[in-house]
Amino acid sequence: MALIKVEKHEIDETEHEPVRVRGFPFFPHFLLREVVVMCLIAGSIILLASLFPAGLLKPADPFDTPSPIYPEWYFLYVFGFLKFWTWGIGPIEAKTIGVTLPMVIWYGILFLVPFIDRNPSTDIRKRKVAVALGVIAVLGILYFTYYSIVHH
Amino acid sequence: MSLSEKLYKWFDERLKLRELLPPIVKHPAPEKVTSNPLYCLGGTAFLCFLILVVTGMFLAMYYKPTPVEAYNSVKRIMTEVPMGSLIRSIHHWAANTMIAAVMLHMMRIYFMGAYKKPRELNWVVGVSLLLITTTFGFSGYLLPWDQLAFWATKIGTGIAGSIPVIGVYISLILVGGTDIGAETLTRFYAIHVLILPATIVVLLVLHFMMVRLQGISGRL
Ligand code: HEM
Numbered sequence: 001m002a003l004i005k006v007e008k009h010e011i012d013e014t015e016h017e018p019v020r021v022r023g024f025p026f027f028p029h030f031l032l033r034e035v036v037v038m039c040l041i042a043g044s045i046i047l048l049a050s051l052f053p054a055g056l057l058k059p060a061d062p063f064d065t066p067s068p069i070y071p072e073w074y075f076l077y078v079f080g081f082l083k084f085w086t087w088g089i090g091p092i093e094a095k096t097i098g099v100t101l102p103m104v105i106w107y108g109i110l111f112l113v114p115f116i117d118r119n120p121s122t123d124i125r126k127r128k129v130a131v132a133l134g135v136i137a138v139l140g141i142l143y144f145t146y147y148s149i150v151h152h
Numbered sequence: 153m154s155l156s157e158k159l160y161k162w163f164d165e166r167l168k169l170r171e172l173l174p175p176i177v178k179h180p181a182p183e184k185v186t187s188n189p190l191y192c193l194g195g196t197a198f199l200c201f202l203i204l205v206v207t208g209m210f211l212a213m214y215y216k217p218t219p220v221e222a223y224n225s226v227k228r229i230m231t232e233v234p235m236g237s238l239i240r241s242i243h244h245w246a247a248n249t250m251i252a253a254v255m256l257h258m259m260r261i262y263f264m265g266a267y268k269k270p271r272e273l274n275w276v277v278g279v280s281l282l283l284i285t286t287t288f289g290f291s292g293y294l295l296p297w298d299q300l301a302f303w304a305t306k307i308g309t310g311i312a313g314s315i316p317v318i319g320v321y322i323s324l325i326l327v328g329g330t331d332i333g334a335e336t337l338t339r340f341y342a343i344h345v346l347i348l349p350a351t352i353v354v355l356l357v358l359h360f361m362m363v364r365l366q367g368i369s370g371r372l
Contacts, residue, residue: 025177025178025179025180025181026176026177026178026179026180026181027176027177027178029181030181030185034195037189037192037195037196038195038199041196041199041200041249042199042203044249045200045203045242045245045246045249046238046242048241048245049238049241049242049244049245050238050241052241052245053230053237053238053240053241054230054237054240054241054243054244054245056223056226056227056230056296056298057298057299057300058298058299059223059297059298059299060219060223060297060298060299060301060302060303061299061302062302062331062332064299065303066299066300066303069300069303069304069307070300070304071293071304071307071308072251072289072290072293072304073248074251074255074286074289075286075290075308078311079307079311082311095314096314096316099311099314099315099319100315100316103311103312103315104315107279107283110279110282111276111279113262113267113275114267114268114269114271114272114275114276115272117265117267117268120268120269121265122264122265122266122268122369124263124264124265127265130262130265131263134259134262134263138259
């Protein structure tokens with residue numbers, strides 16, 4: 001019974017593919033929406049730029065270490081993880097792990113996602129493991145970002 | 153014949169518009185894509201990239217990539233150059249918006265499973281785009297040569313340098329010596345305005361060609 005269901009579902013999916021063709025022509029409908037969205041985004045960027053201009057601190061001084069030093073916000077999680085991870089494993093130093101895991105290993109996993117996840121379904125209810133891992137990854141990055149701000 | 157018709161005819165006789173345009177103009181965009189704003193994120197990243205290219209060109213006209221002049225040239229952009237402060241701030245905000253949009257775009261692809269067959273390779277190109285985009289941010293951060301720029305780069309290159317095996321080389325290539333200095337600044341400038349833009353254009357062409365070829369994945 002379950003098998004039949006799965007088969008049926010697969011047939012459904014292939015029949016769904018041509019849905020692509022039933023849509024709006026790119027021009028003018030799709031383009032119009034694009035232009036509206038683009039105006040909104042360009043407008044917001046200009047608004048932000050005029051309200052919060054880019055900063056410029058004192059000139060660089062190699063002999064005066066300021067505190068705190070923050071990198072760009074999208075690198076904070078690497079800093080956070082490095083602070084968080086204090087355990088060496090055998091001959092591998094804690095720092096080596098703290099650097100390798102959030103950069104090399106993390107990007108390695110990202111590159112391989114389509115080859116690790118062999119589940120063909122795109123139905124979110126049938127991808128519980130992938131979705132759970134994705135949520136954990138997002139929460140993890142948010143947590144280590146937070147950690148880097150609290151423990152700088 | 154109206155003027156627009158005459159113009160169309162003039163170009164049509166030379167560029168075969170009648171054959172060229174319909175596949176672009178009439179190409180159907182799926183309904184779901186037109187109604188769901190999550191599909192705007194890739195386009196948002198691309199718009200930000202275009203804004204960055206244009207504002208970056210203006211900044212490059214005044215910016216000087218040497219330790220002696222860098223800071224003052226940025227200061228001059230902020231205080232003396234007409235609209236300079238606005239252009240630099242737009243560059244700043246477009247950069248941050250682009251990174252956020254790329255990350256959210258990637259999350260939409262992940263949670264919708266849009267990386268599955270036949271789109272595996274486009275995901276790989278996508279992750280490379282994420283790497284390039286964040287490297288843009290990293291290299292741009294040093295250029296104003298203020299305290300934050302200098303010290304954040306010192307720590308950043310230090311972290312990259314402690315990656316096993318390849319770290320030493322990455323750090324040597326980036327820093328161009330043992331300490332952050334004139335060598336580092338010109339390198340970061342070359343990376344930021346020549347190497348990365350050339351690379352991202354190639355990757356974007358691949359990315360968009362694959363989107364066009366494979367279509368946008370259909371189901372939610
Ligand atoms: C510079 C950064 C990027 C730009 C400008 C960009 C742009 C786009 C655009 C305009 C689309 C069409 C659909 C949409 O907008 O949602 C798209 C689709 C796609 N992107 Fe990106 N993207 C970028 C980075 C990424 C990243 C980081 C990934 C994933 C790691 C990725 C993976 C994909 C995939 C797999 C598709 C096909 C989606 C589908 O068929 O539903 N892209 N991209």
